[in-house]
Amino acid sequence: GNSVTQMEGPVTLSEEAFLTINCTYTATGYPSLFWYVQYPGEGLQLLLKATKADDKGSNKGFEATYRKETTSFHLEKGSVQVSDSAVYFCALSETWTGANNLFFGTGTRLTVIP
């Protein structure tokens, strides 16, 4: 079946520190992979995505590379800011002909302190 395993949080970093949030997946086919972010009081927002092996998704300084050999999609940012404080969700989807059935990880809460 499909599942996503995400690094447990919470994660607390100082501003300008390097961030890695680990994500590994299990899928029966060839999934697309996503990172969603939830800022306080807001809905889930797509941060970045990758649709095939070796693709790199990037947005707002965040990056993640689709690694089929290690079934991973780790999120990285070189220098975090206080405004990056949020909950980050790794997700996958295998449905391309119809509804977007997303499988999510548990979420990792990131707090960045000045």
Next chain:
Amino acid sequence: EPEVTQTPSHQVTQMGQEVILRCVPISNHLYFYWYRQILGQKVEFLVSFYNNEISEKSEIFDDQFSVERPDGSNFTLKIRSTKLEDSAMYFCASSGEGGGNTEAFFGQGTRLTVV
């Protein structure tokens, strides 16, 4: 910027009562979804809706649950007789033409507390 809106933000209900969670998807979107997150657990897919009918549903979405698009703008999730274990954050989402090949936009969630 268009957004998905959900009401109420927090709903408290007594066990056994019916509850309706409301969502207004983005106006030109065609696919609609409900997800839920029990505290401390994963965000789980419940159901997807397209062309006025359910297109997929998970094992969680049993006979106690139903969805409806009553008036072309709202998309509702009804829980017929709530149980304590239905307490969770419920997220509505919508996506445009292309279904799984397009981004799903999520609402801010409704926190349901069953007492």
